[in-house]
Amino acid sequence: MTTTEQPAQPLAQRFVGESVKRSEDLRILTGTGSYVDDVQLPGMLHAAFLRSPIAHGRITGIDLTAARQLPGVVAVYDGAGMQGLLAETAKAPGIFGPAPVDFTLLATDKVRVVGDPVAVVVAESRYVAEDALELIEVDYDDLPPVATAAQAIDPESTPIFTDLGSNVITGPDTNTHGDVEAAFARADRVVRANLKVHRHQNVPMECRGVVADWDPSNESLTIHGSNQGVGIAKMVLSGQLGVPAHQVRVLCGDIGGSFGLKIGTGREEIATAALSKALGKPVKWIEDRNEHLAFSGHAREETLDAECAFTNDGEILGLKVSMVVDTGAYPGMGAMLGRMVEGMMPGPYSLEALEFTFRAVVTNKAQYVAYRGPWASETFCRERMVDLVARELGLEPLEVRRRNIPFQGENPGNMITGRSLTSATARESLEKMAELVDVGAFRERQAAARAEGRYLGLGMATYIEAAPGPRAEGGGGLGSEQMRMRLDDDGVVRVFTAQMPHGQSHQTTLAQIAADEFGVPMELVEVVVGDSDQVPFGFTGGSRSATMAGGAALHNARDLRQKVLDVASHLMEASADDLEIVEGSVAVKGVPVSARSLASIAAAAAVEGALPEGVDGTLEVARNYDGGKGGWSGGTHCCIVEVDAETGLVDIERYVVVEDCGKLINPAVVDGQVRGGVAQGIGAVLLERSAYDPETGQFLAGTFLDYLLPTTTEVPRIETHHLETVPLDPDVNFRGVGEGGMVVSPATVCNAIEDALAPFGVKVEEQHLPPLRILELIGALED
Amino acid sequence: MNVELTVNGEARTAADVEPRKTLADFLREDLGLTGTHLGCEHGVCGACTVIVDGDPVRSCLMLAVQAQGTTITTIEGLGAPDAMSPLQTAMRDCHAFQCGFCTPGFLMQITALLEDDPNPGEREIRETLSGNLCRCTGYESIVNGVLQAIEVSR
Numbered sequence: 001m002t003t004t005e006q007p008a009q010p011l012a013q014r015f016v017g018e019s020v021k022r023s024e025d026l027r028i029l030t031g032t033g034s035y036v037d038d039v040q041l042p043g044m045l046h047a048a049f050l051r052s053p054i055a056h057g058r059i060t061g062i063d064l065t066a067a068r069q070l071p072g073v074v075a076v077y078d079g080a081g082m083q084g085l086l087a088e089t090a091k092a093p094g095i096f097g098p099a100p101v102d103f104t105l106l107a108t109d110k111v112r113v114v115g116d117p118v119a120v121v122v123a124e125s126r127y128v129a130e131d132a133l134e135l136i137e138v139d140y141d142d143l144p145p146v147a148t149a150a151q152a153i154d155p156e157s158t159p160i161f162t163d164l165g166s167n168v169i170t171g172p173d174t175n176t177h178g179d180v181e182a183a184f185a186r187a188d189r190v191v192r193a194n195l196k197v198h199r200h201q202n203v204p205m206e207c208r209g210v211v212a213d214w215d216p217s218n219e220s221l222t223i224h225g226s227n228q229g230v231g232i233a234k235m236v237l238s239g240q241l242g243v244p245a246h247q248v249r250v251l252c253g254d255i256g257g258s259f260g261l262k263i264g265t266g267r268e269e270i271a272t273a274a275l276s277k278a279l280g281k282p283v284k285w286i287e288d289r290n291e292h293l294a295f296s297g298h299a300r301e302e303t304l305d306a307e308c309a310f311t312n313d314g315e316i317l318g319l320k321v322s323m324v325v326d327t328g329a330y331p332g333m334g335a336m337l338g339r340m341v342e343g344m345m346p347g348p349y350s351l352e353a354l355e356f357t358f359r360a361v362v363t364n365k366a367q368y369v370a371y372r373g374p375w376a377s378e379t380f381c382r383e384r385m386v387d388l389v390a391r392e393l394g395l396e397p398l399e400v401r402r403r404n405i406p407f408q409g410e411n412p413g414n415m416i417t418g419r420s421l422t423s424a425t426a427r428e429s430l431e432k433m434a435e436l437v438d439v440g441a442f443r444e445r446q447a448a449a450r451a452e453g454r455y456l457g458l459g460m461a462t463y464i465e466a467a468p469g470p471r472a473e474g475g476g477g478l479g480s481e482q483m484r485m486r487l488d489d490d491g492v493v494r495v496f497t498a499q500m501p502h503g504q505s506h507q508t509t510l511a512q513i514a515a516d517e518f519g520v521p522m523e524l525v526e527v528v529v530g531d532s533d534q535v536p537f538g539f540t541g542g543s544r545s546a547t548m549a550g551g552a553a554l555h556n557a558r559d560l561r562q563k564v565l566d567v568a569s570h571l572m573e574a575s576a577d578d579l580e581i582v583e584g585s586v587a588v589k590g591v592p593v594s595a596r597s598l599a600s601i602a603a604a605a606a607v608e609g610a611l612p613e614g615v616d617g618t619l620e621v622a623r624n625y626d627g628g629k630g631g632w633s634g635g636t637h638c639c640i641v642e643v644d645a646e647t648g649l650v651d652i653e654r655y656v657v658v659e660d661c662g663k664l665i666n667p668a669v670v671d672g673q674v675r676g677g678v679a680q681g682i683g684a685v686l687l688e689r690s691a692y693d694p695e696t697g698q699f700l701a702g703t704f705l706d707y708l709l710p711t712t713t714e715v716p717r718i719e720t721h722h723l724e725t726v727p728l729d730p731d732v733n734f735r736g737v738g739e740g741g742m743v744v745s746p747a748t749v750c751n752a753i754e755d756a757l758a759p760f761g762v763k764v765e766e767q768h769l770p771p772l773r774i775l776e777l778i779g780a781l782e783d
Numbered sequence: 784m785n786v787e788l789t790v791n792g793e794a795r796t797a798a799d800v801e802p803r804k805t806l807a808d809f810l811r812e813d814l815g816l817t818g819t820h821l822g823c824e825h826g827v828c829g830a831c832t833v834i835v836d837g838d839p840v841r842s843c844l845m846l847a848v849q850a851q852g853t854t855i856t857t858i859e860g861l862g863a864p865d866a867m868s869p870l871q872t873a874m875r876d877c878h879a880f881q882c883g884f885c886t887p888g889f890l891m892q893i894t895a896l897l898e899d900d901p902n903p904g905e906r907e908i909r910e911t912l913s914g915n916l917c918r919c920t921g922y923e924s925i926v927n928g929v930l931q932a933i934e935v936s937r
Contacts, residue, residue, distance in 0.1 A: 025875040028883030029867060031818020031858035035884065038817035127803065205822045205830060205884040205918050256820070256884025257918050289823040503882030503919045668878040672920055676881065679921030704827035704916070712909040712922045 015512035015522055019668035022508045023522075024501075027254070034253035036209040039224045041282040044211065045074055047272050048129035048285075050119040050136050051295065052111035055147065055364035055697025056160070057140035059109060059118065066135035067121055072128035075279060076136070077271075078119045079108035085274040087242025101161040101331060105240075105267050105274075111140065112160055112329035113364050114699040115295030117267060122275050122283055145364045145697030149303065149326040152361035160329060160362050169327070170335050170360035175342060177416045178353030183318030187309030191388045195381050197746075198768040199301035199326070199690040200683075202371045203709060204502075206256020207287035208296055210269040212276035220247040221273060226255050228263045228500050229539025230532040236265040237273050252530035255502035259680070260370030261297055262502070263541055264332075290702045297369030298690045301326040302337075302377045308385040314393055314400045318353035321345060321381060325360050327368040334368030335360045340375035346415045347382050348426035348464050348634065349404045354416050364697040366690070370541070372680060373465070373739035376746070380767060383461035383747035387754065388763070397751065398439055401430055401462055408726060420470045423631040423726040426462045429658040432721060433460065433636045436656055442640065450759060455643045456653075457756025461747035464634035467543035467661070467736025471630045478627030481548035482536035485514065485556040487564055487619040489606065491584055491599030493518055493557070495527045498538020499549045504673070504738065506545060509665045510553045513734075517557035519581035520598070536622075543633070543736025550665060551732035552625035559621040564598070567605045567617055572596060629728040633735045635659030637678070637748040643756040645778060648771030650686055650753060652716045660723035662735035667722070670737050675718045677741020683710035684742075685749040685769055784848050790814060791860030800847050806840075807831045809847030810857060818858040818887050822916065829915035832888035833857050839895040858887035861894065870894065873932035874925075881919035889915050893929055902933060 027033040064076045077085070082105050090105075106117045119136050123129035144158045151157050152167035159165055184190065211224040221243055227233045230250040238245040255262070272285040287296060307320040323341060327334030338358025345354055373379075386404075390397040405427040406412040412421035439458065446456045468478045484496040495514050499506045511525040518525070528534055561581060568586040569576040572594065580589050587595035604610050605617040640654040657674055664670050687708040691700040701707040727733045746767050753774070754764040760778040775781040786800045786809070797813050805824075810816045810833065822830035824843045831842040834856040862868035867875070870893060880886045889912065896903060896911045903911070908929050909922075917925065 019878065021875050022878060024883065025878075025880070026864040026867075028880055028886050029871040029874055029890070030862060030864050031816070031887055032864060033818075033883055035817075035820070037821070038811075040812070040815075040817075127801070203918055205828065205882065205916065206820070207822075254883060256822075257882040259918070289825065289828075505881070668924075672878055672881055672924060675921035675923055676919045680918070703825055704823050705825075709916050709918065711913040711916065712926065713913045715921045715923070717923050718921060 015516050016665055017663070018666065020508060020512055020522065020666055022505050023511065024505060024507055035206055035256055036211060036224055036226045036253070037286045039211045041211065041213055044282040044284055045122045045124065045279065046126040046129050046284050047120055047122050047275060048126060048133055049117040049268055049291070050133045051291065052107065052114060052116040052118055054111060054140055054142060055114055055145040056143040057111050058143060059107060059111065059138060060141050061139035062119065063137040064119065067132040070128065070132045070135060072124045073121060073132045074124065075122045075275065076119065076132065077106070079104050079106035082106045082120070082271055082274065083108070085278050086240055089242070090240045102163060103330065105271055113295065113366055114697065115291065115366065120271055120275065122279065147364060147692055147694050147697035149324050149361050149363065152326070152363050160364060167362050168359055169331050169362055170338065170358065172357050172359045173338070174355065174357040176355045178318070180318055180320065180353040180355045183353035184309045187317050188312040189392060190307050190309050191385065191392050192307045193384060193388060193763070193765050195304040195306060195384055196766040197300045197302045197377045197380060198766065199298050199365070200688040201298045201690050202259040202261040202369070203707070204257030204259060204261060207289060207292040208262065208266055208269070209286040210272050211282060211284045212273040213282040214276040214280060216280045219243070220249070221277065223248070223250045223273060225250055225252050225269065226262055227252055227265065228258055228502065228541055229498070230500060230530055230535065231498070231537035232263065232539055233265045234532045237270065240270045241274055241277060250532040252500055255500070258502045259372045260374065260541060263370060263539060289704065293690070293702050293707050294699045295366055298328060298366040299369060299371030299374070300377065304377060304381045306381050306385055308389055310389050312393065314389065314395050314403045316349060316351060316386070316389060316404045318351060319345065319385065320355040322357040325368065326363050326365065327360050328363060328365040330367040331360070331362055332367055333370055333374065337374060341378045343417045343419070344375050345378040345382060346417055347379065348421060348424045348462065349382070350406055351416045365692055372677060373743035376743040379461065379463045379743050380747045384750065384764070387751045396439060397460055398430070398434060401460070405430060405462065422470060423728055424464045424634055425660045425723055425725050426464055426634050426636065428723055428725055429634065429636040429660060430462055432658045432723065433638050433656065436658070436721065437638050455645055455756040455759065457641050457643065457752040457754065458638065459748050459750065459752025459755055460636060460638045461744045461751055462636045463740060463744040464632045465543060465736065465740045465743060467633040467739070468547045468627050468630045470632065471627065478630050479548070480624045480626055481552045482538055482624050483549065483552035483556050484536060484620065484622040485560045487560060487598060487602050489599055489602040491524060491597055491602065493520060493525045493560065495525060495553060496535045497527060497529060497549055498536045499545050500529055500540045502540065504540065504545065505666065505669045506549065509669055510549060512665055513550055513553040514557040517554050518561045520584050524584050543738040546661065546665065546734040546736045547627055547630065547732060548625060550734040551628060552623070554731055555625055556621050556623050559623055560619065563621060564601060564619055567611065567615065567619065568596070568601050570611050570615060571601060571604050628732050631662060631726065631728050631735050633659070633661045633737055633740055635740060637744050639748050639752045641749070641752040641756055643753060643774060645780065648774035650769070650774070652682065655716050656719045658721045658723065659737065659740060660725055661737040663724055663733040664722060665734050670722070671720050673737045674720050674741045677739065678718050678745045679710055679715045680742045681745025682715055682749060685746050685767060686714065687770060689768055786847055786851050788850050788852060789854040790816065791856055802846065802848050804847045805843055806845040806847050806850050807842035810842060816857050816859050820884050820887055822884065827916070828885070829892060830885050830888040832891045832915070834891055834895050837898070839892050856891070858890055861890060869935050870932045873935055874928040877924050877928035877931055879920070879925045879928035885915060885917040889917065889925060897932070901936065905930065
């Protein structure tokens, strides 16, 4: 697979498009990586947090005396004490959205969720710190818990934030696109469903954590973290601690997964940094799995009441959707989710009209966080409704999709919510899927199986993903990706990226692009990540890196190459146009003996007087990339399941993906992203749920025996096929692929399960279908 | 208590080990072998798996003092970056892992499996690895890596 075995291939395409082996694997496979818990500093202390055992209550007393007296304990702080360690101007952390609320880093007056941090112990070991937690006495007066969105919407519910007066923090706001009345009036029929996406969560294998190292001698803070962007963490910590940003340095080594969770800086991370500053010693906090499951953050928990208007020919005319998101106790991104879901709701379909209503509520549950395709309930909703339309009309779901999704050649126009569908190849992916999966043959097999009392089902779903999305008319909208690139006098091209990889293989993929464009072997490219003193501001998320960082790598490498050739032309007394970079050397074209190593060029350029006056000898470039024309990723998934009507177990017999993320940088990396996303979607449907007791608000999924992740025996082999159909740019046609697998797989699996259960007349309205629920749906167990 | 044991072929001794200290924490903190990872600390995720006297063991569920006199292999004992073992090489060829956090547990579980049965089929591989959680890959690439390692060893 390595490209050095293919010398005939043109230099400029040696690495991009190949499944180049990952440079990350040299450390990951040998136990020599460096994750945050691997950081051990001299004199380092350990923090542990005392957390609320109840969902909602008032703190009436707290006694830290016994904990402070335990040998090995260095300090114990409650909420009020912690406030004294923070900047006076510090705002409630991690909050954005329309409803700013007032709360403290550790709870002072109230606890609002099981797991809310109430106090923190710093000790010589984590063992002692946890011993001390058991010596802290806290008295609570219970408040009535708000454990469901329905309770939160009830005006009689106890306000979780008294200054808001209500537990509804956004909406209901209704927006319409197109003529909704006319679309519904013209329709022959309307189907309705009350769709439910359950609460589940990211669950990276590495929990959160931080090592904070305050240096009293120069009043600077060094953070060893596990965050999706070192710059964001630096800004938050600077503001919370009142330390000037230039005296905060955030370092991240290897990160054991995130999937959106670690974009922000958690309250415990801020507290740990404050403790290091107060104590003048390094302090480590590593979240344990129980803390993680209860409090690190949860995703989804949305209801979507949907109506779909359509003709007897299967033309879908319009949708009305009313969405409620349960954002948990501390409002953040969830409060702003509506606009994302609304914008994407039409997907690639030629809808005439959409009415969308959004409400966000707070409840006594863990905070909403981003999880791999936060807007994904639009795909679940739309693709479920399409199958319900097909069922209503007795049509094949594939056929209904064909009647409503245009080909690129048919001038697809804009989504009814505004964005251009140019480069969205959902229909092409659908047709490819129809070639790969013989639906007619399946129906025959399905009928034969049913005659034997076996329940097979086939489900499809189609999506598009704004990764990065199309550039709006008149430009703008894709953001800007910063990057620096430098040729050093060791002959290595160093790429300083704002991306903060946590499994995405950026240190390989960005090196592939830069090596091809600059003209060096990959070993001579080093991708520098995770140091706020070295890398530009940015983060990894939103499936933006392929286009944005990939494009930045390509253009910076091109600029740097030209700059090196310009400098070399003076040093080698040849025109830059006559020079080329081959295998780490600069040479006059066709004269290999003239070759001079890049290291010697870089060293020579730095010598005073080596270059004519006015020639810039700094071999460094920094160009921001604006995403060009952008473009869509997307595709179609299909799965075939068998449901065991006696046990309720679902077996996935076949899972096929057709996806289009433009030009593949590294096919093995793309396949890995796709499979991983699909596995998470399968887990979401069949296994995972962040369960709370609906009466008490008690958290019920605090271990891996309660929160079930998919294993090798549940996740099937996934057949992955790629379209690379619509080049929009002369150079940069890589598009993101991180989220799509997770966006569309829940609808795919649910559609297949409903199809399998058709003989029982089952209508699938919820996304979570564990065995017990399936037995309820088919009437084998009481609902 | 004192603990004497052999880790990755080297005799190691540690004095004053707290009886309640887990083997995982002992390996990571006292012996500096941070390649072994802790993913759940309740015996489910398998990230902390090491080989103790030939058997795969969850080092979060074993106490360091229980390891007295044992012979242990951790991921650091498999092969260094410039001298990877055939299993590590096969895993790299197959892009088996992404974030790498679960990796030590998988590699040790697979090592124990292949020592026991050098030629398992995919079904047996999947059943053996069903006690190790990976959140990134969907497992297919890991299974492919094991199959390739078996193929290469033939």
